[in-house]
């Protein structure tokens with residue numbers, strides 16, 4: 485039976501209208517000034533609301549939100565994002581991993597990330613924190629956090645060693661399911677400039693190569709793109725969506741998100757990707773094509789793929 489999920493990213497939804505520049509430390513100040521100058525015109529709440537309306541009718545096992553919900557990671561922004569998440573859906577159906585903007589400054593968790601705790605939580609009975617595993621039927625969603633405080637003007641990320649070890653174990657545990665790894669930064673080297681890159685992309689890619697996965701989803705670049713990584717059970721598509729709230733004013737893509745449908749086929753997993761984008765009149769979302777990828781897997785219960793290994 486087919487199962488469905490969706491991904492949106494980089495909503496940058498918070499409104500800094502009530503914030504004064506004098507309240508902000510240097511790292512946040514730069515982000516705030518960028519918001520005043522450009523970002524508040526590029527990232528629009530009405531666009532995000534139109535996306536939420538478009539997605540509301542879809543029957544999804546999970547909606548993945550891959551980071552950068554805020555601009556500067558202030559407690560007030562975490563509160564705004566918490567309210568938005570609650571409107572988007574219940575916490576067992578919406579899964580969040582943070583982005584670099586959410587972690588600009590290390591703030592007290594009780595005023596920041598604790599507010600999103602339910603939306604970052606793994607299945608009941610599992611230890612809280614990342615990587616975070618949620619299993620829904622044949623689907624295994626594994627969230628990684630690449631967000632960490634960085635020096636001014638840096639937007640880089642890193643996945644720490646403890647997460648990498650736990651990721652390997654979770655990928656092994658869920659082998660045979662359709663494993664979806666979701667993370668803010670791309671684990672493919674060279675996708676982003678040094679200033680914005682995942683510092684240890686090679687280490688993340690090495691774990692994926694050694695333990696396998698069926699799909700990797702990320703955001704951060706505010707552009708749609710597709711890459712591929714090798715995996716022990718077969719190649720792994722790596723898919724990025726643009727910002728969910730973008731008007732496309734400064735060269736980035738206009739807002740879009742993806743819906744995914746997965747089912748087992750004779751030759752392996754069948755993954756259908758349906759692209760949804762903001763209409764040219766910016767009044768709603770529309771279909772922007774779809775494609776079906778067949779992912780042969782060396783290890784798939786119930787299937788004799790005939791491939792050794």
Ligand SMILES: [Fe+2]
Nearest residue numbers: 494552583704
């Ligand atoms: Fe972003």
Ligand SMILES: [Fe+2]
Nearest residue numbers: 552583584704
């Ligand atoms: Fe980002």
